[in-house]
Amino acid sequence: MKQTVNTIQSSPNPNNFLLFNRVVIVKSLEPEEFDSASALSDYVRTQIDDCGLQIPVEILDCDSANEFLDILDQLTQKASTNNERPILHIECHGDPTTGLEFANGSELSWKDVGENLTRLNKATDFNLFVVFAACFGFHFLGQLSPVTSSPCWGMIGPTNKVDPGEILRGFRTFYRTLFSTIDLSKALGSISNEKLDHSSWFAQIAETWFLRICYEYIRDHCTLKQTQERAKNLKAIARANGARVWLKDVEAQLRYRNTHDILGKYFDSYFMIEEIPGNKTRFQNTHHMLQDMIKKMRSEKYALSTYSLERTR
Structure with a gap:
């Protein structure tokens, strides 16, 4: 009999936790590109079934920055009214300075990404975990400040340009470990061990971000x-x-x-x-x-x- 799992223990604080009850994959890839999002969603569903869990996996096609914002609005509404708590997995391209890049060529700055994710994070009661399957996803952290609300509970993404095959391999390891152990810290550790040719994995939670940016604020001001x-x-x-x-x-x-x-x-x-x-x-x-x-x-x-x-x- 399947069980519903919606609580993940996180580190470094064993008294803190992340609540989630679904995986939402937003895909914005050009037609000629390898469809890593669909391949990953099939794999994640298999892992969930093999572990006897009951967590839906949804894949959403997204052509533009405006469609992405509409998707975030819909997820925010569902979080507020239906208590949906997604792991938000974003499959698109990224740039260290301009932000996320979508299939039709439109862009969304890291600042605008953060502001819109903040509303979703609030609607999930500070339980939003974001997976950036996008080159330079690490640069999302650059717009964080100690004087504004955190856009998510935690995130993971590459620090530089990556190959689609590397991304798929890394996130297969991440989700396999997450659902087999129900332990986010172990899942983050497992993907960190997956080597990238020209990049590295960067994972962080809101608590660690806050301590770091407060330290830098004190040091500089x-x-x-x-x-x-x-x-x-x-x-x-x-x-x-x-x-x-x-x-x-x-x-x-x-x-x-x-x-x-x-x-x-x-x-x-x-x-x-x-x-x-x-x-x-x-x-x-x-x-x-x-x-x-x-x-x-x-x-x-x-x-x-x-x-x-x-x-x-």
């Missing part, structure tokens, strides 16, 4: 020198308006704001805490790791505050 310069400018503006302020007090306020914004406003926005309150508990370990990172960077002389650490969460 929260140095002591930058904070001291901002404090001097703010003090000058305040005194020009007749206020009596002290430089050390302005610096302390900036340290507090640097830390409080990252642990509060940025964290809540990125993980959609207001829209999905359960994410506060779901990603609490990430919040703890973020606190530890801030403590360490403060000891390395970045302009951060332990005062706000004690008052956040």
Whole structure:
């Protein structure tokens, strides 16, 4: 008797999880190209059946960027009304600067891809996993920011140009491991072992992205020198308006704001805490790791505050 599986345990946080209940493959290939999407969908269905699972696999033809956006809108609606939680597999071409390239020659920038996936991720309660079977899919990460919501729970794609046969072989390994083990971390590990001639596989989850971009934000924008310069400018503006302020007090306020914004406003926005309150508990370990990172960077002389650490969460 088949069982319905819709929960996948992920790493590095064993208390976090990805929910999915279908695989949706969006195909935008030219007629003369090898139809890797259809070959993969047949293989995935066989693996699901062999493992005794009950997860539908849907393949959708897509000719243009506009059709792709329509498909995302439909998936978002189904996620909101029917609790559909897809693994979204995108088979098309990609470019490191322009974004996704579709069969009719139209393009969709990585920024626009991210904005539209964010709506779908929200509709799935932050359970969207995206597979980029497109050259340079890694470059999707370039538009991520700590001040905007994450477009997906996790993603995988190649870092460079790849051969269609390599893509098919890699994702066969990924899905075979995923459905035989019901363990996404093992599936990601298995595809990472599949060698590519001129590229490599890149897999990441939202928690790791957030820690990395917060680290880079602190490194690039929260140095002591930058904070001291901002404090001097703010003090000058305040005194020009007749206020009596002290430089050390302005610096302390900036340290507090640097830390409080990252642990509060940025964290809540990125993980959609207001829209999905359960994410506060779901990603609490990430919040703890973020606190530890801030403590360490403060000891390395970045302009951060332990005062706000004690008052956040």
